[in-house]
Amino acid sequence: MLQPQHHVAVGMMRRNVSRRIAFGMASALMLMFFSASLAGAEDSDVSNIDMCNGKDRTPPDRQIEGCTALLKSADNPGVMAIIYNNRGNAYVSKQQYDLAIKDYDEAIKANANYARAFNGRGVAYEKKGDYDRAILDFDAATKIDANYANAFANRAETYEKKGDFASASKDLDAAIRIQPNLSMLRNERCWALTMVGDLPSALAECNAAVRQTPDDAAPYDSRGLTYLRMGQWDSAITDYNAALKIDPKLASALYGRGLAEIKKGKSGDGNADITAAKSINPSIAEEFAPLRP
16 A cells, blocks of 8 residues: 555556556554554444454445444544545445535544545546546645655646646656555556657656556557557557457457557558547547547
8 A cells, every 4th residue: 555544546547548546545554543442342333443444345335334424423523534534435435425525524524634635536536537636636645744645646646637638747747756666556646748749758657656566557558558658669569469369358458459560561451550549438539539649
């Protein structure tokens, strides 16, 4: 887990490749607050704490149940902030973003310096498509905690969705300084740099991501795009082949390989790949429109 343990967040997505930072929701902090009362607690109280903390990958409905039960007796503002935050995370998992935002609001009322709640609310607004509002919350989270890699990464995703790849690249650079060994961040920065046309820097980031996670399709897919933009068709095809060996239904890799094959004069193979990509993701051509070499 990358961050302090009392939170869960939803990570990054680009094109049709889902990317998540490894978030966790731990019980340590909440149990510390509850420790004074645990000695005489009922088994149900301990169970609710575990559920609200998401122990053992508790399903969202059970997590909501546990947090709701705890709120009936919680009176410590720090504890209440964590409970509301955790329940908000569960609502995000259920795609119930308005309910999540209400809980994050309550968490922030209880603790105005709770960066995780600002980050979580930012994710909920981003999922609702309110990108400007989301960025304000990510701004707040990073001001409270300047080493909060997840908030920088989530803000980068939001900037990407706004088409501001320069700002996204800067945020990813900040996240990488904090978490240099997380290949997902390097992969995303490779893609953002490719979008702004800094292809040598993009290639360096993708190379690092491939070295870190050679069994992940995404860095090969991103590097394939970089090579595609550079006009290096053979290298692009090699990377797309590697991505498709890992994930045979990765539409972006099929489509990119198709473009490279057509550039090499292999129209039959290229058109077949593009057709296959469109059958998986009907909007792939629109997504690739600004990326075509």
